[in-house]
Amino acid sequence: MLAGCGAGSQTDYDSYPGSAPGDQRVGTEGRAATKADVKERGGLFGGDGLNIFGGEEKKEGPSSGIGVNSFLWRATLDTLSFMPLNSADPFGGVIITDWYTPPESSDERFKLTAYILGTALRSDAIKVSVFRQVNVGPNQWQDAVVEPGTVTSMEDAILTRARQLRIDSANSE
Incomplete structure (x- = not known):
């Protein structure tokens, strides 16, 4: 009855291509993505990273602090x-x-x-x-x-x- 909750075997992963624990993600050129590719694209959270504690924000021109005119x-x-x-x-x-x-x-x-x-x-x-x-x-x-x-x-x-x-x-x- 609890068979669906068990840890997946290799055969379970075989039915979902690309989901095996050792599989690598494929880059846009059809090759495995490298650390250099991820760094070039800016990582998981973009080029500026994840800023959850404030800090410096990059401003691109004058800003009034609101999102409209x-x-x-x-x-x-x-x-x-x-x-x-x-x-x-x-x-x-x-x-x-x-x-x-x-x-x-x-x-x-x-x-x-x-x-x-x-x-x-x-x-x-x-x-x-x-x-x-x-x-x-x-x-x-x-x-x-x-x-x-x-x-x-x-x-x-x-x-x-x-x-x-x-x-x-x-x-x-």
Whole structure:
């Protein structure tokens, strides 16, 4: 009954080519990989090795510490600052707000998700999704249509603020 748990014999390894304990891995040229091949490719964890305790990191040019365009990131946070934040991921470039009810209209609420899609300050690097709900009863909300211009105006406001931040940054240097 426990035969499947036993140590493998040589015949077990024969049914799986290349899996015997003494077999060597084959390189890309059809020959066995040598230590020099592994060293040339950078080893198991790449050319820089495995860095689990911090230490020096190699930087390739200027970096803001986040994975997306820093002007778009700050502009999005500034533009959506009137809404409560649910989550913000600067490395993935996603900002999600919680539901917001405008003071002038207590029968509707909005939620926004902003995606920063790149490191360049361009109009296609920002995408906003707007969700709207209307109140249909006590604590009952129903999804409603968002006016088409709402998304465009939010994206334009974010881009305008990002350009302002970039100009201010260039003038302060």
